[in-house]
Amino acid sequence: MKMPQILILLLIIFHVAAGFPTDRSGRDKLVSWDDVNVVSHGLLQLGQGLKEHVDKTKAQMRDVNAKLKAFNSTMANLEKKQQEQDEALRAKSKEVEERERQAAELAEEVKVKVEKLNQQTENIHSRMDRLEKVLSVPTVDSNNSDHTGVPFIQRLVAAQNRRIDQLVEKIQQQQDKLEKQSLHLQALQSKVSQKRVKSHRRRDEEMALRGEAEKINAESGLARDCHDLFVRGQRVSGVYTIQPEDCKPFNVLCEMTSEGGWTIIQKRQDGSQNFNQLWQSYKNGFGSLNGEFWLGLDNIHSLSKRGQNILQVELSDESGQHQAARYQFQLDGEEKKFALHFEQESSSGLQEKIMTTRASGLPFSTADRDNDLAADVNCAELLSGGWWFGSCGESNLNGKYPRRPRALRKQQARRKGMFWTTREGRSTSLKTTLLKIAPVSVKQ
Template sequence: MKTLQTAILVPVLLLNAAAGFPAARGDKYASWDDVNVVAHGLLQLGQGLKEHVMKTKAQMRDVNSQLKAFNATIVSLERKRHEQDEALEAIREEKERMDGEMMKQTKDIRSRVNALEQKVDEVSKAERGLNCKTAGVTRNKSSPAPNGKLVVAAQNRRIDHLVDKIKQQQDKLDKQSLHLLTLQNKGVRFLRRRHEETTLRGDSVPSFAQDCHDLFVRGQRTSGIYTIQAQNSQPFNVLCEMTTEGGWTVIQKRLDGSENFNHLWESYQKGFGSLNGEFWLGLENIHTISEQGQYLLQVELTDSTGESHANLYRVQIDGKEKNYALHLEQNSTSGAQGGSLMTGAAGLPFSTADRDNDLAADVNCAELHSGGWWFSSCGASNLNGKYPRRPGPVRWQPRRMFWTNTMGQKNSLSTTLMKLAPISITTSQNKSYIF
């Protein structure tokens, strides 16, 4: 820029200098000096222009090299994004394969456990009969029957062996569930990492739905596993149940006892299980969904007799600073089946064995009933208790999952489903509703 200014200034000064000399025709020397001055100025002007052109060429070469480097970076980023897409697809395929194997192994282990439990029952009955016979023989004879004692000892060893097998099968099932959960978390972490990288690059960020009903509004009509991103949260996977009225986000599901729900606070906060089977979505995820607006909670139950019930609540779930307290609004005159979820104005905080937040002063309800739940005085309900292995009254198995109806009867359950949807959703199904 300075060179160009100099090139313009020199001829101006030269012209002014030339104008100051006399223009007499007879003075040859003065005229020749003027020509020399002008020629010298023009020479300097040409030199300045040459330097300016050379600098401009160097700047253009730098700009071209930077453009080439930028183009190479764009190509590299596109290649990395394509590789990430392929890796994500591979993770999804592996997850689907693992889900199928998990379901198959779960059914196999479930059938084996049932068979082992039947054998244990048979052995127990045989042992009781043998004990009665041995007692009769002892009363009739002066000395006990050593053979009877040997048989009883053998039966006891067999029972212990069967119990060990049941424990081994349960441990194997727990490890498979943990492996599947790790695979799901790996996929979610990959999506989060890709989301952060895209944000740093300044590219357009893919817009995830806020919940399953948002997916329904966007045109999705197929139930299944999707990735959503609630407000103020990272993306995570959910199970969506699509109906003719809208989309429901499933937060809890139990159907066969394949998942152990007896976890501590941290697991209930993050979530556990398989979205293709039994699972708990996680208190933090449930909270981030429900705080986006006014939501409904629908609880669908099937008791041990095969009878189904469905209850609908207006719901609000606080954050971790209030121990994820549950708030429900209901009409006490509705006569529905689900009066056991009475929260009151203050709400019911979530409680686990290592976080005793229940309203009972003298007992830890989570330790008493197993699992984690919004306990009040321990006796109303617990949908996260132990799955019942055999039918029977709840009073004989206090740690199993149960639900108390409005008549005060505790119903043993075989399946449970809890799901959320915005209050704007409409329904015409014939169910019991509580508002």
């Protein structure tokens, strides 16, 4: 029974009660049974309505309590999930720190092994020098009639040669181990970098959505290459930030001459940087602009899209002899495997052809991307490094740095290093290389 009906019954009961006589003479009169029945029936209905109202209120209270319990349980679950996520983030952070520590320890171990290997190499060179001095002095008998010491010297030379061969083999094994450890270290560093990239990806996406990256690029006003810096008045060689068209900014090493600015895309001088890298590293670039480096195929392609360009190659061998050549060149994008198109300038005045025109149009190759013309072998895997290989024979300026020219005397070992082939067909090991590009308007 609803509340308005209860109030009506109360009013009826009150009215009936008001009809009873209140004076002394009225008390003697008998109350009719109809009035009594009405009052009783009203009281019963009132009690029943109150009971129904109380039951309904209790049911509503139970419903509210159940909803509150469900809400509290949901809140507890959310707090538990938040704690689990916080613990997972802390665990991932500790894992990243542990991998960085392992990478640092591995790098230190590699450094110590390289120093030991260098010391062994110096000892070998010292012993070979002493042996050459011994062989340069003739041994004769007391009567000066015959070289009786020759057989002994021959046995000594044979023993030394066997010892040298064993040491060279051990050095090669140590070098192979160091290269495997270097690849493992690169893989660890790549994993650490991926962890860092993922942790900051959300922030970068939010910046991209706000258009901040486009705003920075639009307002930067950066030069398109080193020659553009020269045109703007810059005359000091060094590291600068440039931004070619339709490309993000990146740092380059500029060489400023009296005629213009050259952008250096490859530099090797002391073997401090390992050039035995895979496709992704050659695509993005590696090394230090203050030492040895490869600028990256993507960056070189963005520089060459501007128009006609000049590639100048400068080399020096172990004897200190310098060679250079200049080419008009163009580099395709990754969809065409970074194919290199070039033609040597006839008016450059440089005598040697560093790369023959037969190599024009060749795609770039690495150990994990075999794009060379050799059908039965991967030139990058055979010779080391990445290059525009034809048949594995003409040049490789990104091969291993020649640290042991005396020990590594075999032809195949020499061809694993930096080399180029002269017009006479002679393979020459290199000491330094420098590749730089500029627009065709730059003249020397």
